[in-house]
Amino acid sequence: MIVAQADQRAAFDRDVAGFALEPVTVAEAQARVPILNPAAVGLAAMADHAWDIDTDLLIQSHIRNLRAQGGVVQTGARVGALARIAGGWRAETAAGPCEGRILVNAAGAWADDIATLAGIAPLGLTPLRRSMARIPAPGGQDVSRWPMIFGAGESWYAKPDAGALIVSPAEEHATTPHDAWADDMVLAEGLARYEEMVTTPVTRLIANWAGLRTFAPDRVPVIGADPSDPAFFWLAGQGGYGFQTSFAAARLVADLLGARPSDLSPGLIAALAPGRFA
Numbered sequence: 001m002i003v004a005q006a007d008q009r010a011a012f013d014r015d016v017a018g019f020a021l022e023p024v025t026v027a028e029a030q031a032r033v034p035i036l037n038p039a040a041v042g043l044a045a046m047a048d049h050a051w052d053i054d055t056d057l058l059i060q061s062h063i064r065n066l067r068a069q070g071g072v073v074q075t076g077a078r079v080g081a082l083a084r085i086a087g088g089w090r091a092e093t094a095a096g097p098c099e100g101r102i103l104v105n106a107a108g109a110w111a112d113d114i115a116t117l118a119g120i121a122p123l124g125l126t127p128l129r130r131s132m133a134r135i136p137a138p139g140g141q142d143v144s145r146w147p148m149i150f151g152a153g154e155s156w157y158a159k160p161d162a163g164a165l166i167v168s169p170a171e172e173h174a175t176t177p178h179d180a181w182a183d184d185m186v187l188a189e190g191l192a193r194y195e196e197m198v199t200t201p202v203t204r205l206i207a208n209w210a211g212l213r214t215f216a217p218d219r220v221p222v223i224g225a226d227p228s229d230p231a232f233f234w235l236a237g238q239g240g241y242g243f244q245t246s247f248a249a250a251r252l253v254a255d256l257l258g259a260r261p262s263d264l265s266p267g268l269i270a271a272l273a274p275g276r277f278a
């Protein structure tokens with residue numbers, strides 16, 4: 001659901017087209033989300049074609065599939081050095097050395113650092129911090145059937161989260177790769193934008209956190225072999241969409257590495273390839 005003030009028509013129309021939503025009356029929006037403030041919300045639109053992802057279940061499912069096919073998950077194994085060796089790569093990790101034919105660089109915000117360790121030119125990936133506040137369900141209501149709600153132009157968003165509500169200022173603050181944490185002032189400003197549109201003020205935060213959404217210069221994911229070395233493979237720059245794109249991205253990685261035909265068009269594969277920056 002998108003909600004906007006009456007004078008935010010241009011941003012609202014862009015969102016309606018971008019998210020493929022149907023405009024609804026404010027009363028219809030309120031029937032789904034009773035806390036919407038009719039004195040502030042002048043425009044609303046909705047769609048039922050989007051679904052929530054249980055991200056923990058998604059990751060556990062990917063890990064199960066990987067292990068079922070002989071893959072190994074090794075945590076606590078920070079890569080500190082990479083060396084090109086005959087027929088592949090050697091990584092020095094905190095859990096000991098590791099050798100392989102192809103190096104898939106899926107290091108998120110740190111993907112350019114891994115490239116530098118490997119002697120490959122970085123792509124100019126930028127981690128953008130985004131914060132999140134977890135608040136009690138407004139007025140103790142059952143929020144489980146509420147849609148995800150965006151302020152026009154993604155100026156904030158809120159969604160149900162295990163009986164509570166998470167509210168994000170939807171900020172994009174450029175930073176360096178690190179374990180991110182929420183900025184209090186950014187959270188407060190984002191919560192104020194949310195509060196403008198609802199009737200129930202935020203009196204307490206249950207928790208807050210932040211993460212990094214890492215983008216390539218053109219904000220398109222980077223999937224493919226580096227033009228300088230076919231044994232160095234990029235899977236990076238998923239931005240804010242790495243969960244929902246993970247099945248398709250993993251499929252493309254497998255097809256490209258296995259030299260199999262892909263369901264994706266050659267034009268799309270070229271648009272994702274790191275060679276586009278060369």
Ligand SMILES: Cc1cc2nc3c(=O)[nH]c(=O)nc-3n(C[C@H](O)[C@H](O)[C@H](O)COP(=O)(O)OP(=O)(O)OC[C@H]3O[C@@H](n4cnc5c(N)ncnc54)[C@H](O)[C@@H]3O)c2cc1C
Nearest residue numbers: 078079107108109110130211212238239240241242243244
């Ligand atoms: C607030 C927020 C909201 C989001 N909302 C959505 C959403 O609605 N939908 C969606 O699809 N996505 C969303 N995302 C984006 C999603 O979280 C990312 O796209 C995704 O996590 C990227 O996955 P990744 O595996 O590429 O990177 P990461 O999850 O960052 O994983 C990279 C891994 O590499 C490891 N690593 C780095 N350097 C080294 C090294 N030297 N040695 C060993 N390991 C190393 C790191 O420890 C890390 O575990 C959101 C992100 C944030 C922050």
